[in-house]
Amino acid sequence: MYVTDKILPAQPAPSDTKGPVVWLKENLFSSPLNILMTLFAVYLIYLLVPPAIQWAFIDADWFAATRDGCSREGACWAYIANRFGQTIYGFYPEAEQWRVNTAFLMLIVLCIPLFINSFPKKMWLGGFILIIFPFIAFFLIHGGSFGLVEVSTDKWGGLMLTLIISIIGITLALPLGIILALGRRSHMPIVKSVSVLFIEFWRGVPLITVLFMSSVMLPLFMPEGSDFDKLARAMIGIILFQSAYVAEVVRGGLQAIPKGQYEAAVAMGLTYWKSMFLVILPQALKLVIPGLVNTFIALFKDTTLVLIIGLFDLLGVVQNVLGADSKWLGFETEGYVYAAFVFWLFCFGMSRYSMALERKLHTGHKR
Amino acid sequence: MSEANKNAAVNDYIIRMINLNKWYGDFHVLKDINLDVKQGERIVICGPSGSGKSTLIRCINHLEEHQKGQIVIEGEELTGDIKHLEKVRTNVGMCFQHFNLFPHLTIMDNLTLAPIWVRKTPKAEAEATAMKYLERVKIPDQADKFPGQLSGGQQQRVAIARSLCMNPKVMLFDEPTSALDPEMISEVLDVMVELAEEGGMTMLCVTHEMGFAKQVADRVIFMDAGQIIEENTPDEFFNNPQSERTQLFLSQIIH
Numbered sequence: 001m002y003v004t005d006k007i008l009p010a011q012p013a014p015s016d017t018k019g020p021v022v023w024l025k026e027n028l029f030s031s032p033l034n035i036l037m038t039l040f041a042v043y044l045i046y047l048l049v050p051p052a053i054q055w056a057f058i059d060a061d062w063f064a065a066t067r068d069g070c071s072r073e074g075a076c077w078a079y080i081a082n083r084f085g086q087t088i089y090g091f092y093p094e095a096e097q098w099r100v101n102t103a104f105l106m107l108i109v110l111c112i113p114l115f116i117n118s119f120p121k122k123m124w125l126g127g128f129i130l131i132i133f134p135f136i137a138f139f140l141i142h143g144g145s146f147g148l149v150e151v152s153t154d155k156w157g158g159l160m161l162t163l164i165i166s167i168i169g170i171t172l173a174l175p176l177g178i179i180l181a182l183g184r185r186s187h188m189p190i191v192k193s194v195s196v197l198f199i200e201f202w203r204g205v206p207l208i209t210v211l212f213m214s215s216v217m218l219p220l221f222m223p224e225g226s227d228f229d230k231l232a233r234a235m236i237g238i239i240l241f242q243s244a245y246v247a248e249v250v251r252g253g254l255q256a257i258p259k260g261q262y263e264a265a266v267a268m269g270l271t272y273w274k275s276m277f278l279v280i281l282p283q284a285l286k287l288v289i290p291g292l293v294n295t296f297i298a299l300f301k302d303t304t305l306v307l308i309i310g311l312f313d314l315l316g317v318v319q320n321v322l323g324a325d326s327k328w329l330g331f332e333t334e335g336y337v338y339a340a341f342v343f344w345l346f347c348f349g350m351s352r353y354s355m356a357l358e359r360k361l362h363t364g365h366k367r
Numbered sequence: 368m369s370e371a372n373k374n375a376a377v378n379d380y381i382i383r384m385i386n387l388n389k390w391y392g393d394f395h396v397l398k399d400i401n402l403d404v405k406q407g408e409r410i411v412i413c414g415p416s417g418s419g420k421s422t423l424i425r426c427i428n429h430l431e432e433h434q435k436g437q438i439v440i441e442g443e444e445l446t447g448d449i450k451h452l453e454k455v456r457t458n459v460g461m462c463f464q465h466f467n468l469f470p471h472l473t474i475m476d477n478l479t480l481a482p483i484w485v486r487k488t489p490k491a492e493a494e495a496t497a498m499k500y501l502e503r504v505k506i507p508d509q510a511d512k513f514p515g516q517l518s519g520g521q522q523q524r525v526a527i528a529r530s531l532c533m534n535p536k537v538m539l540f541d542e543p544t545s546a547l548d549p550e551m552i553s554e555v556l557d558v559m560v561e562l563a564e565e566g567g568m569t570m571l572c573v574t575h576e577m578g579f580a581k582q583v584a585d586r587v588i589f590m591d592a593g594q595i596i597e598e599n600t601p602d603e604f605f606n607n608p609q610s611e612r613t614q615l616f617l618s619q620i621i622h
């Protein structure tokens with residue numbers, strides 16, 4: 001028989017189970033194969049990183065008024081700096097660019113309270129941003145009334161265009177996708193088949209085709225003289241296209257929610273829609289955040305395709321406007337690196353935000 | 368009041384099932400069920416696994432649809448009419464074997480969801496009611512936690528409180544204790560006994576807890592193969608079972 005009253009005090013972990021040296025030993029040098037791979041990786045890094053740093057930073061020229069000011073040893077960032085405005089605004093007249101800035105600044109300021117937990121009336125603010133703000137932004141950026149000069153959409157370009165297409169694309173593709181996902185799981189045959197048809201159609205065609213159709217074929221079907229904005233057409237195409245993907249991602253989430261959740265909701269007298277919006281969707285959407293963000297990142301990057309219908313997004317400006325400038329020939333690499341970096345920055349931001357969101361929404365019900 | 372007077376006779380029976388039949392595909396799961404439940408009556412339904420007990424009580428709030436016969440609740444027949452159905456469901460609470468709490472909402476939000484969104488109760492009032500019922504099920508200190516942070520017994524008590532918050536006239540229980548660890552069963556049963564002894568609440572309870580049946584039931588119903596085989600007072604049912612199948616069933620669960 002064994003009995004004890006003694007409670008053993010906690011002791012610090014032995015020193016050979018922690019610390020950087022131990023970590024290196026365990027993770028990078030644990031076996032001959034591991035050692036080999038570590039050395040190979042180090043060699044690769046040695047081969048690639050120093051020259052890249054040399055080119056991008058050490059030898060780079062940051063300030064120069066003309067191409068002759070660039071030494072050609074390293075990157076000529078002066079080129080980007082000189083045309084920076086155009087990569088952001090496209091052909092938007094310089095004197096009016098404050099309007100774009102105002103609109104985006106307004107959006108950012110309006111969105112900040114949404115991230116503050118204790119902010120009251122988030123619903124109203126969200127509603128304002130979704131329903132009223134788009135009109136304000138449109139009047140600001142497009143103009144044509146209230147004494148603002150009209151700047152038609154063919155002048156929009158650069159990062160501004162990329163962001164406008166993505167933001168509108170995401171905010172409209174998400175609700176449409178949710179409706180489609182619910183429709184696909186509906187017990188009503190008509191609703192179900194319409195949803196399935198819609199989703200399968202848009203998933204079956206490449207986005208390029210959609211954009212071509214929207215700009216080349218659609219006008220053929222429309223009455224003579226009707227002039228439907230090219231950007232709007234492309235945007236509708238993108239939204240419908242992406243909503244099909246969103247729908248399938250959301251459907252995956254819906255399928256993962258046990259039937260008992262829906263039963264418990266309706267058993268309390270909640271309607272179908274209330275059950276969905278209050279009980280099922282919050283859980284389903286939380287589950288599919290990674291998939292949704294994946295789709296949104298794809299959408300963001302796909303905006304570059306609008307180039308083929310003559311709209312110049314960030315990449316389009318870099319490639320076709322800056323690249324065609326005879327005064328600055330020969331700096332394509334800098335242009336592409338710059339465009340890639342900006343795209344990466346936004347995509348990385350989205351990815352980090354989604355991770356933070358997942359952590360925040362975690363309510364410890366995983367078992 | 369005039370509405371109530373008019374239906375006084377029918378209102379004696381809060382739930383009536385008349386020749387109720389249900390099939391799952393070709394499988395005849397409920398066969399000619401006739402059952403009248405008086406207001407305030409406490410009924411325990413038992414029977415072997417697969418006999419259709421769950422299906423029977425789930426028909427009452429139309430989580431399952433019956434194909435033949437009638438279910439009449441408070442004098443009104445239950446049809447596919449969704450508006451009527453929603454009204455019935457606000458008056459019929461249900462507790463499930465696996466609790467089915469909403470994991471993304473706090474306990475408090477679980478309890479106030481339906482009162483706020485269905486009954487349009489002001490939030491403060493709904494929260495006060497919720498707190499009252501949480502105290503009754505003896506877990507007022509858990510209001511701000513999420514369901515995933517509670518033990519099974521606590522979750523089931525929350526589920527009971529959640530149903531009670533809607534102030535239902537009927538409570539349906541589908542094996543509320545059979546997913547629980549043995550030491551948690553009694554804490555849930557205590558809450559149910561208290562609810563039953565308070566009176567006024569019509570309760571239909573599928574359970575194998577015969578102690579509970581003996582203590583509070585007005586009637587015990589024994590089902591097998593989709594039929595009601597025997598129904599009697601608990602005394603008679605346990606001490607003097609009539610049908611052979613009941614005797615067999617009782618011998619299996621009691622020993």
Ligand SMILES: Nc1ncnc2c1ncn2[C@@H]1O[C@H](COP(=O)(O)OP(=O)(O)OP(=O)(O)O)[C@@H](O)[C@H]1O
Nearest residue numbers: 391392394396414415416417418419420421422423
């Ligand atoms: N959705 C369904 N589709 C087909 N058959 C079903 C379905 N649900 C239940 N059944 C069948 O109907 C019969 C009755 O099921 P029910 O769940 O009502 O039994 P029960 O008496 O509650 O059993 P238990 O004690 O195991 O819960 C079972 O044989 C079951 O296999």
Ligand SMILES: [Mg+2]
Nearest residue numbers: 420421422542
């Ligand atoms: Mg059952």
